[in-house]
Amino acid sequence: MGLSKDQIAQRIAQELRDGWYVNLGIGIPTLVANHIPEGINIEFQSENGILGMGPFPVEGEEDADLINAGKQTITAMPGASFFSSATSFAMIRGQHVQLTVLGAMEVSDGGDIANWKIPGKMVKGMGGAMDLVASAENIIVAMQHTNRRGESKLLSACSLPLTGVACVKKVVTDLAVLEIDPDRGFVLLERAPGVSVEEIQEKTAGRLVVEGDVPEMML
């Protein structure tokens, strides 16, 4: 049994550091906001133009002029600010945002990521993903270790059209925490509780580095 989506988010939240500005993508990354560790002050950026994004509004307080990049109604925290899309991506390209968490369809052992297009299917667009992955200093991918057909999403090379090259630093899946060393591949840092190194080896198609005893995650 691997981690639930919420537990993946919980593990990623342990990576947050005091004073960071953080951009969360759609899906599992959004759940990270529910697990901010005690004593850590961070602000969430949404690329449509807000810093200091708060939780969803209570019913009756939705504001059409206040949404996140997923077009969901949100609230603004005390100390929040609004700005244009150009300023927003200046924050991202200019590396003023310390952490980006996003989902992926595939990640390669060199840190390439594919998460925007499946050939033959309706293409919706990359949104801000290419800008985010090309610029962020610290990118964590949150995803399932395998796809619905049971095939590994951690590959030696992505088969789908790329979103960015050599950019992902860390991957947290339902089975493991892995750091990407472009020279060596996926370095296994932690296992999900009850998941064996063998299972992770079996479900990782890209180069996997296992060093010594790999500890279980602390959740």
Next chain:
Amino acid sequence: MSQTNYISKVVSDAHAALDGLEDNMTVMFGGFGLCGIPENSIAAIRDKGTTGITCISNNAGVDDFGLGLLLQTRQIKKMIASYVGENDEFERQMLSGELKVDLVPQGTLAERCRAAGAGIPAFFTPAGYGTEVAEGKEVRVFNGKPHILEHAFDAPFAFVKAWKGDKAGNLIFKGTARNFNPMMAMAGKITVAEVEELVEVGELDPNDIHVPGIFVQRIFQGTDYEKRIEQRTVRAKS
């Protein structure tokens, strides 16, 4: 002759604001999703029947609102956007080849608008390097990192929407409805601003202006704003 000491940008309504808009033009539309879109101008363009429009807009609206209205009537020839996923008619026209689509990374889209208004013909960005977005584009390495050359847009018309504006064309936005509107206002040769509240000059504090009136050629008081919410998401009362 009386002197006002400001340059009035006021036009009577959305229809008057479209003077000079012709078929086959490239037109910018502010907004992110349905947030901060120029509702009145879109409706007026639909009524005017302008066709062959190349739209520069982050999104393409939904089936029955926003730019979806101009897709229904097949007034749009090409869409330049970063994300277009919320619209069945869009998908149908794209798959049938009736509609051309050029997908651009969102930050690059914003900067190509900003550059157009700021007199920067092109710029280098890391976004899209190594992907199909970079195909055919010049690559240069700065500080050890590869970047691709992107060009400023060229748009004869831009339609933006603000919360408040004055007769001199100064604009103030509310919340995340600002998004692409300021850069598109800068980029348009003719920028039409529609506002929820049009006030006399002097009523807005100059310290609060988001877009100075120099970037706005026409302004009008909008009416009947629907301000539809695309994803109404709420939490339980604690």
